[in-house]
Amino acid sequence: MKKILLSATHRIDLTIVLMLLMSIGIFAQSPGTTVVTPNTSVTFRTVITITGTGLTNYTVRFNNSGTDATLISRTNTQILVAVPSFTVTAPATTTSLTLNLRRNSVNYPVASLTYHAPSNTVVNNAKVSRLYTDWQGYWTSNNTTTVLANQPDRQHSLTALEYGGITYSTGVADAVLSAKGISYTAADFKALPVNSISGTTPSSSGASNYFAMASKMDGSASSAIATAPEVAGRKAKDVLIDGIKGLGIGTGMTNMSTSSIFEFVVSDIAESRINDGEPDLVVSQVAEPTSGDNDIYCFVDSNGNIVGRPVSVTMQNIPAIGTYKLDLFNITFNSTYDVATLTNSAGISNTNTTRPIRLVGYKLSDFGITAENMESIAGFKIMPSGISDPAFIAYNANSMLIPSPKINTQPTSVVACTGTGTSTSFTVNATGINLTYQWKKNGVSLVNGGQYKRRHNSHTQHYKRISF
Known part of the structure; x- marks a missing residue:
């Protein structure tokens, strides 16, 4: 056997070659240039978009721990992931995250982010204690009831709400409120304009993602008739913006998927409204909430970064202030929300039944909005928990501008x-x-x-x- 002797110079040259080959191997796996959006601040369920090339074989991980992001979709040029929940120890409200693309057990950092822990809704501050609607001309309630005559069974629109001990009108029927001797502060509420809903519907009825329709909208008090003119062909976005000023509370959706993120353009925040007592946003809940994850609401800038602080709510903790009669109908399964429609009855047990009504009010200050950061606001986002049952999400038109299409x-x-x-x-x-x-x-x-x-x-x- 012939021996090969290497001089010091040859050994150095060989070492350089080996290091070069190892370097080439590493860079061949690195993701290269990527663009991350949002790029500075996120919260639980924020959807992050990573754009680049050769991304098919990468996963996404936060920090160097075993916490992988929830994958939504992945192609060669784009990855969409949802941010999981991270523990932030009080009194801190944020923590730092490193976003990594990961391949072959190697992390490649692509962004440094600040995670904002959602602030829990304070029930006594946020609850709406009484509602007024135009059912049968005038109806008001501050609790659930088993009295059939006090359970609305047709579409009706919110005319006023009591929040913080003060009654605020919505602008739907102020003359009726005055005629009934109700003392109120005139306001101007409208439903957020749902133009489109992201995400897909469940694959079966097991997720209980239903249309909630007042029981007599289909013309029958005892049956659920999906072909009736008032219910046939409805889409999810239709029932979230119907009624006067979009404030119909006799229709809604139950158990909206976590993929059905709502995003709205917001501009022109009124500084004088930030710290006043009037609610700036009102969220409705028109079915029976169950325990589980909370809905997340937040203001964002033009890149989707958090402005102020996000807010979460457990609807089960909010007192119910009314009861109505409804039929539940199935939605097209395994379809995008934008095209899915009301299909058929969800069954006899879900026909001519009852559900409670809840309303939650928020002020801009609840979201940490100030005169200093309000100019950064470009949008408002709602990230459902999977057990959300909205009829509408309303905003105070005196507090902010929500441009319609x-x-x-x-x-x-x-x-x-x-x-x-x-x-x-x-x-x-x-x-x-x-x-x-x-x-x-x-x-x-x-x-x-x-x-x-x-x-x-x-x-x-x-x-x-x-x-x-």
Whole structure:
């Protein structure tokens, strides 16, 4: 056997080669340049988007512990994960996190984040102790009841609420309140405009994600009729914005999935309203809450970072202030919330039954909003727990501006001759968040395909008639 002798110089050269090869191996696995959004501050259930290349084989881990993020989706160029809950020891309210992409048991740091622990809702400060609606012209309640005559069974809209010992009107029926001798402070509440709902519906009825519809909306007091005009074809977003000013409390959804995150554009916070006594947000609950994780609410900046502090609520701890009669209907299973519709009855045990009503009020100061940070606010987010049962989420229009979707450019009429084989296009441009579109001809919805072809981006929608 021939021996190979290495001089000191050769040994140094060989060491350099080996180090170079090891370095190449490491960098071949590193994720390269990535963009993380939000990029500074998060809370429980915040969805983080990691954009880069070659991400298919990576997982996401916080710090160097065994705490993996909850994976939502992963492609070669993008990973979406949800932030798990982290313990923050009082009196601290935040803790530092390192976001790592992980492969072959190696962590690659891609962002340093601040985790904001959600602040628990103080029941005595947040509860609404009485509600007023327009059921049968005028109805008020401050507790649950078994008296059938005091249980609304049709759609009705919130006209006033008692919060902190003061009654605030919503602007729905102030004249009726005055006629009934109710002393109130005039306010202006509207439902947050739900244009789109992210996420997917459950795969079966076991998750109890139902439409909650006042029992006589379908025209029957004893049966649940899914084909009745007032309930047929309803989508989840429809029942969260119906009623006068969107404040209908006779319809809602039960057990909204944790994937169904709501996001709203917010602008022009009124500084004078930050520390006043009037509620700035009102959240409704129209089914029976169960124990479990809390809903999370927070204000965010244009990159989705937390502004102020997030707030959580356990609806089971909020006193019920009314009872109504309802039917429960199934939703399309295993579908995106934007297209899922009311399908059929959820069963005889869920027909002409009753559920309690709860309302929770929040002030801007509950979220740590101040004159110093209010200019950073660009949005408001709701991250459901999976057991949320909302009829609406309302805001005080005197406290903040929530822009509704706006059509900037309407389609332009086109004159075309039939039988010529020519084609033409119609275009609409709109602004808003999570916009969806439906083109119609003579009141009938058009379907993509055949003679028609649709293409769009987030703000512009084109529809093309292939031939005439």
